[in-house]
Structures are given as C-alpha cells and as structure tokens.
Amino acid sequence: MSTSWAPANETAAQLWNERSILIGLFLGAIGYGVHLTLFVQCVQALYARKSGRRNHELLIFVCILFALGNVGNATNILFGQKTFIDDRDYPGGPGVYFVEQSTNWSVVVCDSVYIVNSWFADGLLLYRFWTIWSRNHYIVAVPAIAFLTSMVLSAILIAELSQPGNTFWSTICIKLAIPYWSISISMTVILTALIAGRLLFMRYRFKKLVGASSSIPYVTITAMLVESATIYSMNGILFLASYGVDSPVQNLWLPLLGQTQSIAPLLIILRVARGQAWSDQTMDQLISMQFARSQATHMANDGTSTVLDTFPTGPKKMRVGGRQDLEQREDEGESESEFRVAVV
Secondary structure: OOOOOOOOOOOHHHHHHHHHHHHHHHHHHHHHHHHHHHHHHHHHHHHHOOOOHHHHHHHHHHHHHHHHHHHHHHHHHHHHHHHHHHOOOOOOOHHHHHHHOOOOHHHHHHHHHHHHHHHHHHHHHHHHHHHHOOOOOOOOHHHHHHHHHHHHHHHHHHHHHOOOOOOOOOHHHHHHHHHHHHHHHHHHHHHHHHHHHHHHHHHHHHHHHHOOOOOOHHHOHHHHHHHOOHHHHHHHHHHHHHHHOOOOOHHHHHHHHHHHHHHHHHHHHHHHHOOOOOOOOHHHHHHHHHHHHHHHHHHHHHOOOOOOOOOOOOOOEEOOOOHHHHHHHHHOOOOHHHHOEEOO
16 A cells, blocks of 8 residues: 655645646746757857848847846746745745745746846737738837837836735736736737738738749748747747636746747747748749749740759749850859849
8 A cells, every 4th residue: 555645734726736836847948948949040040141230130139038038947947946945844835935935036037037038029029020011010000009018017017026025926916917918918919810811821822923833931831830929829828818817727838938938039030040031022032033934934935045043942042044145144254153143
C-alpha cells in the first residue's frame, strides 16, 4: 500500500492552482528557448544583408525584445524559486504566497517588462498592417488609437503595480488590466484577421496573374500565419479568457504570453531579413513578373528571341530578353550578371 505525501491541509483546487503555477514556469522557459533561437537567427540574417540604416534599426529592435524577454524570464523563475523553495512554509502554501507576495520586486519587474514588451509587439504588428494594406493612413487610424489607448492603460497599470500592497489581482489592477488586455488582444486579433485576409486576397490575385501552379513566399499559408502574428493572438485569447474568469489556467498562459510577444515579431523580422516579407513594392513586383512572363511566352512562341532565364519563384534574380539584347549590353561593357534584374 503506497503512502501519499500530499499536503493534508490543502484542497484539490489549491493543489491544481499550485501545479498550474509550476507548469506555467516550464512553459515560459520553453517559450524563452524558442525566443533565444529566433534571436540568434535574426541577428545572423540581418548581418548577412547589406548594411544600412534599416538593418541597424531592426538589430536594435530585436536586441530590445531579447533583453526584455531575458529580464522577464529570469525574474519569473526567481519568484518561482521563492514560491516553491525559499518560502515554501508560507501560511496557506505556495498558491497563497504566489498571490499575496506578488508585490515582490521580482514580480513587479517581470510584469512591467512584459507589458513594455507588448508595446513593441503591438507596434510592429500595427506597422506591418499599415505596410501590407498599402500604407493607407485612413484604415490604420482606428487601430492606432486603440494602440495608444492600451499603452496609456498599461502605463497606469505599471504605476499601480509599483504601489505597496497592490498585486496583479488587486481590484484596481484588475480594472486596469482587463481593459488593457482586452484592447491589446482585440486589436491583435482584428489586425491578424485583416492581414491574413489581405494576404489571402493577394494570393488569389497572384494565382490569377501567374497561374495556379505557381507559388511565391509572400502569400503562402505559413506567410499568412507569421505576418499576422497568429501565435501571439491565440496565446493572448487563451490568457485573457482565463484571467477574466479568475481560472488557474491563466497561470499556464501568462509566462508563455510574455515570450510569444517577442516570438511573433522575431518571426516577422526573420522573414524581412531573408527577403520573404511583404512590402509596399511587392504587388508592383508581382505585376512586373507577370509582364516578364508574358513577354517570355510571346518571344518563345514567335521564335525571334531567346529566353535568357526561366521564371523563378522566391527571392532570386531573373531577366527575360533576347540574345541580341544581351550581346548589345555586353558590347557596352555590361556583364550578363549585371543584365539580370532583381525581382524581389
């Protein structure tokens, strides 16, 4: 007969709450591992590009995200250590300690850096929405107002969390946190849907222009999921729903949310660094590609010209023209590689 060493003075609900806290710490650590991997890949990809102001800005951006993610993960683990090891004899157990002692500086720092992290994540998503929707200032106005509103509410929330006696579950903090998360996550979900819808429409147009058998990295299903920050939206919805009803499930999603706030932007930046992200010139380039293909088909059919290169997909170089054109350019001192035109 096995002996149970479970605490006799704690209910099943209390034990489940403590388990969710511990599991959440591990999920946050897994998210940090993904964040670290993407950070290294982004830095490598950005350094591989031609140097320029935009590269420096993106490098600074990914470094800020990584620094915030590091601080958030470290302070979260530190408070977990206090909860389950250093102060494990706290009256009521780790679950009570986790709530009542969340005024500890490590928790305040953790919550603050993750909130600031959400500003960067939401800001980049808003910028990508503006870019993918052809830099339309009118359509971006409402999301921009929502973004600013969430920033103001979250800044007030940080100030309240810094006050002695206030925790993430204090009445005043709940009244600030729920509207803040609701606006931020709702904006993320709406922008996710609009970005995915825009890319799906562009995918349809591209298939009509080039043909159903053709593909391009800008409008694949993976591109839609990455560009629209779907992973951040899904994580945010799961957390907000559980936090709103005060379910212990929130302890699973909150540490991971702090990392997906960085993972989603880094996935977008990695596509930008590799030349696979949608830009405001992409549609013009696709139209140019269709024109080049039409010209290639015409020249191949009439037999008067030679196709110098086939129609490629992806961030490669191509040029369609006649052999006579190439010979003329070579006579003028231009090499064949220079004669080719970069499509993307």
